[in-house]
Structure formats: C-alpha cells, structure tokens
Amino acid sequence: MNSLLALLIVPVIGSAAAAILQRYRLVERLITFLTFSVTFLFLFGIKVGDLFTWHLDFLGKNLEMGLQITPLSIFMLYMTIAFGIVLTFYNISEKSKMKGFLLLLTLAASNWIFMSADLISFFFAWELMGWSSILMIFGGRREAESRQGALYYAMMSIGGSYSMLIGIFLLSNLTGTFSIQSNVSYLMSILSVHPWQVLGIVSLFFVAFMVKSGIFPFHTWVPYTYGEAPDGFVPYLSSVMSKYGVYGFLIFLPLTLGTHVPTVLGLAWPNYVLLWFGSITAVVGSVLAFMQDDVKKLFAYSSFSNLGFILAAIALFTPIGLTAGLFHAFNHLLFNGAIFITVIALISKVGTTRMSEMGGIWQKMPLTFLTFFVGIAAAAGIPPFAGFGSKWMIFQAMISHGLIFATVLLFFASIASFLYLMRAFHAVFLGQLSHRYDNVKEVSAIGKITEVFLLGALIFFGILPGFVLDPINSIVSAFGLKPLPTSGYEYINGFFSSINMVSIFIVVIVAFIFGFVLFAIVAKHKKVPQEDNYTAGQIPQDWNLTPEMYQFSYDFYEPMNKELAPFLKVKIDGFFKGFGESVEYIGGAVKEIFTGNVQIYTYLAVGGLVIFIIAGWVVW
Amino acid sequence: MVIVEFLIKLAQGFGIGALALATGLLFGGIGRKIMARIQRRYGPPFTQNYIDLFKLFSKGSVSHGWAFDLGLVAGFAPMLAALMFLPIGPFTLLPSDSSLIMIVYLMMMAYLGMAMGVLASGNPNSAIGMSRALMLMTGYEVPFAAVIFSVYLFSKTGYLTQIVAQQAGGFMNWNIVKMPLGFLAIEIALQGMLGEKPFDQAIAPAEIASGPMVELGGKYLGFGMIQHSVGLFLETGIVVDLFLGGAPNFWIFIAKQFVLYFIVILVDAILPRLRIHESTSFFWKLPLFLGILQAVIVIIQGGVLNV
C-alpha cells in the first residue's frame, strides 16, 4: 500500500474498529494506541518529495487532488504522531470519557492537513479535524461546561474556517487551480502589483489559523475548551492541534520573501503586524494564566502564550526566526505534553481541577511531581532541558532585528511564565498536604512508563537539540533560506553565541553532585511532619485553621491585579460573548414573526406580494 | 588526557566557587558593618558571615522531606554552575560557553530550585515570600532584559568574554560611558535582584517572618546563605563585565563589584520598603524607560544586524 495513503487509511480503519468496539473501553484504548503506532511505522516509508495524486469529479471539473511530502510535513508528522503514541499509551489506563474513534479521525485529518497539496483537501481535512475534535470535547468532566466549551470552540473554529473558505475561492478564482504551490507562487508574482489584494486573501486564511492556534484576539475559546475537554484529550489539543495553525502560517509566510513590500525595521510590514499579534498573545496568555485557579485553564493560557512566541518567531521568517519558531513548536509539544499528562494524571487522582483545593501532592506522587517539575523547568526555558534553546533563539531572532519593544514584551511574557508555572507548582504539588488526599496513590505502571519517557525526552532533546535542529535546517533550506550553521548534535547555534548543551549539562551535574556531597557531609537533619513548622508563635489550631486552610495558594498574585487592572478591563472574551448574546436576542425577536396565527401568515404573504408589485412598478 | 583536563577544570571550578563564596560572604559582612555604622550601631565584625556559615553547617536541623532537601541543593548547584561561565577578571573557566543568557537562565534555575525547596516546607509565610519574590522578578527582569539586549546589539555578540574584550583599553571604552542609560537601568534592577530595600518585600523580616527562609535552619539556612552570597557575586560580576570593562586581575574585579554593592547598600540604608505592587510597577516605569531608550539609541546608531 502506498505509504502516503496508508497514513490516511490506517487511522480511518482504526477509527471504525474503535467505534464498533467502543463499548469495551480497554479494547478501544488499545486499538487507538495500536493504530497510532502502526501509523507511525508507515511514516518510515515516506520521504521528501513523495507525491500521490488522484482526480475528483467535482464542480464540473476533473480536479486534481494530491498528497505531497515536504520537509515541513515530515517534521510535523513525526512530531505529532509520536506524541499521539505517548498520549494514547498513557490513555490506556486513563478513565475519562475520551472517544478513541474521534481521536483517530482527528489523526487522519491531521496527517492529511500536513500532506495535502491542494486547497480542497486541505480544507476538507481542516474541517474534519474541526468537527471530530469538537465532538470529542463534549463529554468532559463537567457536562454543561464542557458543552459550552465545545460550542465556543465550534463557533470560533467554524467561523475561522469559513473565512478560510472564502479565501480559498477568491484565490482559486484568480488562478483557476486549487494547488497550494501554484496558488502561493501566483500570489508571490502579483505581490508587487496588488499588495492589498494579496494581503486581503492571506488574512482570510490567517484568521482560521489564528483561531486554531489561539492567537490574540481569537484566543478566548482556548481556556474554556481546554479547561473542559475530556482529560485524555487535553494534551492532544494543546500539544498537537495548536500546531495546525503554525503549519498553516508557514504555507503563506514565504510570500513575504518577495520584495516590493514596505518594511518596518527591515521586516515586511505584514510580518511586523503578525509578529505583534504573536507578542501580544504571549503576554496576554502569560498574564491571564497566573490569575487562574483552575489548573487546566492555567495551562490552557500557558499553551496559547507559547503559541504567541512561536508565531512571533516564524513571522520574522529569517533563518533564525524560522528555526527558533519550529524548534519552539517542537519543544512546546514536548513540555506541554509532559505538563498536561501529569496534570491529567493528577486530576484523575485528586478529582478536582481547582488548585486552591490541592497541595502537597509531591509526597504522594513523587514521579509525577518530578516529571511536572522538569516540564515546567523546560517551559520556563531553564537549561539544560528542552525549551531553553528555542526560547533563547526566539529572543535572538527578535533582537537581531532591533525589535526592542516586541522583544521586551516577549521577555516579560517569559518572566510571567515563571509566575504561573510556580503558581501551579506550588499550589498543586508543594505546600501543605490536605488529609483529604491521604489515600492518593502514584499513577499506574503505564502512567509511570509514560512519565519516565517524557522525563527522558525533555532531558534528551534539551542536551542534544541537534536531533531536532537538523530536520529544521532542512525545512529552512526548503523555504529557500540559508540554514543556520550546525556543529554537532549538542550545539545550539544562535546568532550571538553558540551554546554547547552537553557541557552545560555536565557542569550542572557536577555542581549538583558537589551540592549533594556537601549536603551529606555537613551536620545531620531529622525529618519532621508537615504540621511541625514555624508559625511565629501561634498555633494554627487556635485560629481554627486546619492544614487545608493553612496553605497560601488562593489568589496567589493578588497584588498584581491592581497593577494590571487597566489591561484586564479589555474583555475580548466579553466581546465575543456579547456578540453571541445579541445574536440570540435578535433571534428571539425574529422568531416572533412566526406567531402561529394563520392571519399573520396570510398578511405576510399578501404583504410580500404587494411589496414586490410596488417594487416592480417603481422599476417599471 | 581528557580526564586530566577534566580534573584540572574541576579543581579550578572548586577554586572559583570557593573564591566567589568567600567574596560574597565578605561583601555581606562588610555590608552589615556599613549598615550598622549608618544606623550608628557598632555592628558585627565583617567576618561574621563566615562564622555564621560555619555554625549553620555544624548544627543539626529539621527537614520537611526529600523535595525540601532537593530544592535547597537545586537552589545552590546551578548558581555554582553559572559561576563557571563568568569571566572573573581575566580568567574564565569555560570561555567557549560564556553566553550571558546561559548565566542568567542558570541563575533562574537556582531560584526555581530554591522556590521548590522552601515551598515544599508548607509554611504559608514562605509561600507569601515566594509569591512576592516572583512578582518582583517580573519587575526587575524586564529592564534588565532591555539592557542586556542593548548590550547584545551594541557588542554584536553574546559571549561575556568578548563583551569584556571589546571594552579593553581604558575607561573611555567601557560600556558605562557608551551606554550610560543602560547602566543606570541595570543598577536599579540590581537593587531589586539583590532584594535590598526598597525591594526587600520577599524577605520582609518583621512582616512575614523572613518569608522564604522561615523554615530554614542549620545547614538549610547555610545553603540559602551560600546561594545568596554566590548570587551576589554573580550579579555584581555580570554588571562589572557588561559595563565596567571587566578587570585585568581578580582584585580589581572584586573592587569594582564592591563599588556596585556599596551603592546598593547605601540605597538600602536610606530607603524604606515599598509595597510589592508599587515596586513592580516602579520597575516598569523609570528603569524600563531607561533600558528601552538605551536600546533605541543603540539601534539608531546602527545596532541592527542584517540577517
């Protein structure tokens, strides 16, 4: 079987099997996992330049549809399917109401998105991915809320894809073809003549991509949806599905390689605008994240904040910007996956998502705690974990263009990410352990294997980034840019300096060994129970404080609210909701036309006729 | 050969670590003395910090579990690691990796580790302290970043060794002359980084019982002290390398560091503690403005790199 086709057909077959056997949860989960694995095996059969075309008799034409493999699609395919394997493996032991057959449909759509050579199949796959994920989100932990979350997502995503649909036809009517490649090159050729037209068409596409990636101002659905989606699906949503937008952006970004566009600081101004969208997203996500009390929502904000970083970097479309963006896309997939998998493991054990109700879980789930720790360290960009290199490269890419405001903004977002990461870390894992959680156990063996694997991956790709940077370099050259120099798997070659991650790693390890030795040789310590701590002369029980209450985690960054108050007044979420409400209000008014009174209907019909006749008369 | 080289580096690394620690502790001791004199007290001897550290390491203490232990070690080890990349006078242990951002992020890792340790203790005072420390960080890191980026654009390199090398040849080549606004911004940020008044909300001894340190005793407090001292050395060292042209030898390096620290102490002595949100927003105003202005000047002068 053709490997390209197999990437679409295998998941569909798996999906059918999973749908039929969905009554038996374990079997269904195993099928899902196996399908992901088998799909991954088929990946080895594909290589750059593979092409598969067929013809579709549609629109009265014999349209050529195609699948093609570019370096970017290979990168994306490997990344997403591999993550899917990890997630579905973890999900074997997971109990949330995730429907495996929908996940597999999403996989088929996802593979198709990355491989499609024409806009029809791209749109087909895009919408397929859309609805299968929407249906998946119904069935979260909280019923009414998950329905709301899914509908919010559905509205934004369908709105976005209609915008793309219009874009597709505006484009295809200009060129008479649906092939992505020829359309993009056509746009490039008319860029100097009709820059506004090109910009308009491309923006229609970008709306869809921005919605999918949760880029400002279309980020508002993300927390609702991630927060309410079934636990087993959230990591996929945030790690994999947000990357479709990135892929989409990269289809059209090469346009700006053409000249004739006014520039800002040496950057084509559409890119400059896009970059600002990315930077604002990063800041908005980070700031809103540290005000959350719901752990899933917190990381939802965090997730799109990182997408902002990615967008800002790829919007530059310089070698280092592109490398940095893609590298961060990979790292984001990895660390966000690790974080979300540990978070859902945690939620399944403690049964709540409210952070102020948790605390001290590290004593009960040490491995999960460690994985989470490394995950957030990577998310914060701490060396030597995955995440440092990409963030650092993003800053270099930005600053080397002299984009000081955007860079400082991004840096602020990066610092703010410390705040929310520590907030989650503290409220969930550190602090006082409530007696409610005395019976909480570490995750099952399957969960442990997953976590150890993720832990290893975070360190491995942190100290040997070359394994990711090599494929990225081939993507960069496929875009016609000069890739960054490479000097071995352990190097991150930035613009201002190159960093040898292995040597950093060794230094840190040696320092740690030294620290432990020092710790061990100096005076001994004894372990005390958690209640036995310094309370400034007061006994908590005297104040009716139970250990649950003797934990500072609610409204952790309250003083910041005052500083950020002017920015929090801008409610984009409120805008969308208000819009929805007014539509519903109008609907209520419109419905009154159909009163159920036959006289009214008659009047309507006759009135309509009279108006027509008068109109005809006037024109006459 | 490799092993021998490694062992030599290892020994040198210990040397640097010990030196930095000694300097940092000494600074701390002198600082206490200066503070006392300003407040018209006699004050402890300037060797007091050495005595304290020795005492702390020899006393028994209580632990709140392995995450507590790990956190404290993790708060100290990356600091030590970061030290290895800092050009101290003419000497850099690992010059090929002396990327500034690397050092900054390793320091952040240390703070993260420290935070993990103190938060694992479960004392709400330490949580309050940590939350304040983090909020303060969103304040001072932003102008700091602006200044760092201006230096990057100005020097067109990210290696501290090269930044130092470019400033060789006398006072007029120092970045403090070329980028005075940046220096001013980073000097203010340094006040926050070191957690001295008016930015000592995280510790706030009389308010939240020393905040993060509330549960630390014995060797744990000792580790905290080491971290603080090495951090002091690192942070002032970075500023010296960035703006004061490094140093031809170790003593001058220390002297320059001390000048910076002396300013910090003086400010600390005369200003009261701000509230946390006031200090955060303070950093977003004047220092950030100065930092960005500096960056803009650098950019206008042709700092943009053609990529």
Place this chain on the structure above:
Amino acid sequence: MKTYNLAALLVGVPLLMAFSIPLFGFISKQLAKWITVLTLGFEFFFGLYIFLWHIYPFNVIMGNWLPPFGENLYIGPFATVLIILISFVGLMISIYNLWSANHGDVVHFALLFLMFVGGSIGLVSTGDIFNIFIFMEITGISSFALAAYGPERRALGGAFKYLVVSSIGSTLYLFGVLLIYTQLGTLNIAEIAARISQTTSGLLTFAGILLVAGLAVEAELFPFNGWVPDTYTGAVNPVSATLSGIGSVGGVYVLFRILMTVFGKDGNFVSTYGNIDLMALVAILGSATVVIGELSALVQKNVKKMLAYSSMAQMGLVAIGFSIGSKMGSYAGVFQLVNHSIAKAMMFLILGIIVSFGIGEHIEDMKGLWYKSPFLTVTFTIGSLSLLGLPLFGGFWSKFALVDASIQRGGWYDFVIAIVLFASVVEAFYYLRIVGYMFTSKPTSTDKIKVSISPAVPIVAFSILIIAIGVFPQIVGGISWNAAHELTDKMGGYVLNVIPTIVGH
C-alpha cells in the same frame, strides 16, 4: 427529440396504485402499506434505470401529439435526479411507515402518501405549465390531509395553516399562468420559454412576480413560509420528513424551472426577462429566509421546531444557489437540495423513533441519548454534520460549491454569501448544541432504546448515502452538473430537446 413513452409509468403507476389502495386495504392494512413500498421501489429503480443507462433526456408524448400541441413529460437530467431523490426518500419513508403508521386510518394514510409522492414526481417531470398547477394541487391536497394525520391536536392547526397559505400560493400561481397564457396562447414550457421575449414586458413582470410569490410558498421562502414551523411541528414525524424531503423539492423545482427555463435570459449568469430581475429577487428572499430561519431556530428549544426552521433556512440556501444563475450555482443548488432532503428526512425519522419511546421533543429531553441509543445519536449527528456542511458528509461538497459559485459571481453576492456563512455559524451552534446534549449528559433513566428493523433500514440507508456522497461527491456531482447545464442553457438544455424545430426569439 428522444421519446421514451414507457416513462409515463413514472407518473401513472403511483397515482393508479394510490387510488387502488382502498381495495388492497380491504384485504389487509399491512398490504396497503406494502403496496406503497413496492410502488415506490418500482419508481426508484425505474429512476435509477433512467439514470444509470443514461436514457435521459427524453420526452414522453401523450397520444402522438407532439409538443407544443400535446401534453408532454420532459425528463432531463434535473428531473432524473429529482425523481430518484423523491422516490428514494419516499421509499425510505414508506419503509419507515411500515413501523410507524399503525393507528388511525392507515389505509388512507398510505393512499395520501402515495398520491403525494406520485404527484411530486409528476410535478418535476411535466412539460406543461398548467399541469404543474394540477400536480401542485394533487400534492397540496394530499399533504394537507397528511399533515392533519395523527392523534395530536396541533396537527390540525398546522394543516389548516398550510391549507390557507398554500391556497393563496396556488391562486397566485394560477393568475401568473393566466397572464402568460393571455400573452402567448400556449401552456407548453418549451414554447413559452422560446417565445418569452415576445410578451409585453410589464405584464411579464407582473406575471413573474405572481409566480414567484405563489411558488415561494412551497419553496419555503420568506415571507410566504409562515406555515412551515407549525405544519412541520404539528405533523407526525414521517409526514414532516415527507414534506421536508419531498414537498420542498417540488416547490424549488418549479420555482426555478419557471424562473430559469421559462423566464430565463441566457448569459454568463442567467437573469430573467421583464423589468426586474426575478433571480435577484429570489436571492434576496433566499438570504432573508436563511437569516430568519437560522435565527429563529437558534432560540428554539423544541428540536422538531428547530428542524422545521432549519429546513426553511436550508431551502433559502438552495434558492440562493440557483439564483446565482451560473452553472456552478445551479450545481450547488441541486447538490444542496439532494443533501438537504436526505439529511433532513432522516433526522425527522430519527426524531420519530425517539418520540415513540416516550422521550419528549424538547432539547433537554435529548440528554444522554448516547447512552440510550448510540445508533440514533450517531446517525442524528451524521445528519446534523451534513447539514452543517462538514466533511466526510454530503453537505460539505454542496456548501463548498455554493460558496465557490457565489464568489465567482462576485458583486453583491459577496454580501449574500457573507450572510449565508454567518447564518451557517448560527446553524452550527444550534445543531451542535443538540448533538452536545446527546453526547454529554447522563440521562435520568438509562432504558435502552431498541430500534426495530423497519425504521432502522431507512436511517441506515440515509446515513450510508450521506457518507457515500461525502466520500464520492461524483455520485451526485455528475448528474447535478448536467442538471445545471439544463437550467442555465435554456435553449440547448431544454427547449430544443422538447421542440427541436423551434426557433428562439
């Protein structure tokens, strides 16, 4: 001109069988129901035969009187696809009726049903503008009675409203026909079409307005569609399915046969003779219908009523498609018509099963259907997604084509399509909300719904067809393209096939 007189059976057999059903009813009620199934099965396979062996386009000549002098049936690609559609939907509903129609006057119900379907088939195949009126009356009268069928009181109200509004419609239609007849002295569509430019422009405009107003009642276009919500909600579910899946097809067919073939002025985009462009008028009506239908459906909490409003809105979409006037537009219109009939009929039938198990029609009652019957939930979802134009399902392709056609047309159709797409987002909201209720919530009672074989067959068949069209759009696409050709090229596609000797004016 090709003739194939055997095809007269397409119209003759169902009407004949309909009137003989009381005889079979004497033998057994079951037999009467089976007769409908068999008759419609015959129709369906005959239709398929015409389609697959590519016998169309042809004429059926009555008694050797060649058109325009005699009465004729013209079965072109458009009629073929609609005959197959009508007979397929009818067949499926009659299979469903084996299970559902079991109280009340079953025999007469079967009679009316068959008459309705037969009338609709006659409607789409006749070549005579007055015969259209006759078939409209046949379908109309049978559908009033059908709509009143059932134990519920609201059925009577709905049927009455339908009766009143529909009567106005057919009267207006008749006036329109009369005006044309006074001008040209012929009732044959082909001849009128060829000679339409000889009429007085003012009178023609007036006639056109009357015709559009009359036909908009059946085509469910605002403001002539007041009957839709009440009638659909009142009628028993198989009847709602019939009205929505078959009745509206006939209405749209006639509307655009008149506008595009009779009144049409060929060009890149078909417009009409007369002082105002009736195509544009219909486009405006269609847009208004879409918006009003979708917005009214949005606030509905009664699922059946929601389906009724959505049905209205979908017909608006179809009308917009045709009114674009290009080949692509008609293609989209035909395609959308097919997809809508299949999906909407299926959804009414599903609702019928749900209701028969004592579950209400309110959206809250749909809670947890997934746990009671995954089969119904999945098929209902398939129907919804197809209507929303999501991929893997038929509706995707028709919506795709519709947007393409509008954007090709450009001009003020850009606004039309923007309105349509906005309304589609609204539509997505309320359909997905139902689906969400079905999927998420745990029901209060977990009694499983056991669907017996005879209602399951049509639902499975519809779902398979929806997915089949979704994966292979060429199933409908090829013939839709031919139908579009028939509509947009009136001389070559229609007139000359009926009267080869005529000269266009």
